[in-house]
Amino acid sequence: MRSVRNPPDSSRGRFNLSPAVTTTEDDRLRKIVNHLQESGHRITPQRYSILKVLVESREHPSAEAIYRELGTIFPTMSLATVYKTLALLKQEGEVLELGFSDLGNRYDGNKPYPHPHVICTDCGAVVDPPQFDLEKITREIIRATGFTIMTHRLDFYGLCPACQEKSQHFAPTTDKQGST
Ligand code: ZN
Ligand code: MN
Numbered sequence: 072m073r074s075v076r077n078p079p080d081s082s083r084g085r086f087n088l089s090p091a092v093t094t095t096e097d098d099r100l101r102k103i104v105n106h107l108q109e110s111g112h113r114i115t116p117q118r119y120s121i122l123k124v125l126v127e128s129r130e131h132p133s134a135e136a137i138y139r140e141l142g143t144i145f146p147t148m149s150l151a152t153v154y155k156t157l158a159l160l161k162q163e164g165e166v167l168e169l170g171f172s173d174l175g176n177r178y179d180g181n182k183p184y185p186h187p188h189v190i191c192t193d194c195g196a197v198v199d200p201p202q203f204d205l206e207k208i209t210r211e212i213i214r215a216t217g218f219t220i221m222t223h224r225l226d227f228y229g230l231c232p233a234c235q236e237k238s239q240h241f242a243p244t245t246d247k248q249g250s251t
Contacts, residue, residue, distance in 0.1 A: 099181060100126045103165045110163060117141075117148050121156045125180030131169065131188070131197035133177055169197065185223045191231035193238075200227070 103122050104114055114122075124137050132140070134153045141148060157178060160166035167179040169188065174195045179186075182199065189198045209220055230238065 096126050096181075103160070103180070106163060106165060107159070112159060117145050117152055118156050120144060121153055122160075122180070125160075125166065125178060129181070129199070131177040131179050133175055135175075137178075185225075187225040187227065189227045189229070191234055192228050193230055193234040196231045196233075198231070 100122060103126070104119070107114060120141055121137055124132065124140050130136075134150065134157055138148070138150045138153045141153075157166060157168070160180070160183075161168055165180070165183050167183050167185070169177045169179065171177065171190070174190075174197075177197050179199075186202070187200055187205070189200050190196070191198075205223065205225070209223065212218065213220055
């Protein structure tokens with residue numbers, strides 16, 4: 072049985088299920104730049120800035136959010152440039168793309184491997200919970216199903232603290248209005 076610790080070598084663009092220890096933002100940025108350069112990709116100033124926004128953000132930005140953030144620095148940059156850079160990072164396994172039917176695609180450039188997320192159904196905040204061990208569960212799933220596991224997706228939905236507060240302030244106090 073293939074161990075979950077040893078994903079296939081030809082895993083270009085696939086996920087590494089046993090990530091290295093957490094690195095600083097600078098280390099992470101340098102690592103992505105080196106990886107892209109080693110695989111023959113040019114690092115333009117626009118591309119570098121997109122990487123920087125991705126790595127410095129803890130908010131799992133959308134392509135549009137990255138585009139908006141860089142709009143003042145690169146007024147002529149197109150949204151397509153952001154999408155192309157994200158596609159390249161995805162191909163090189165340096166970003167985790169999270170697709171949501173209602174939030175669109177969101178991106179994690181810090182942890183480009185599968186990990187759980189906590190999602191606010193009101194404001195769309197996407198947060199990394201503290202790291203916890205999914206390896207045991209994965210091993211159990213492999214044992215019980217006979218599948219080889221390549222990746223996983225685990226999302227928790229609810230209201231973030233700010234939206235809980237908001238919903239208390241604006242709680243419906245006009246229940247009887249309109250029900251004459
Ligand atoms: Zn919220
Ligand atoms: Mn994340």
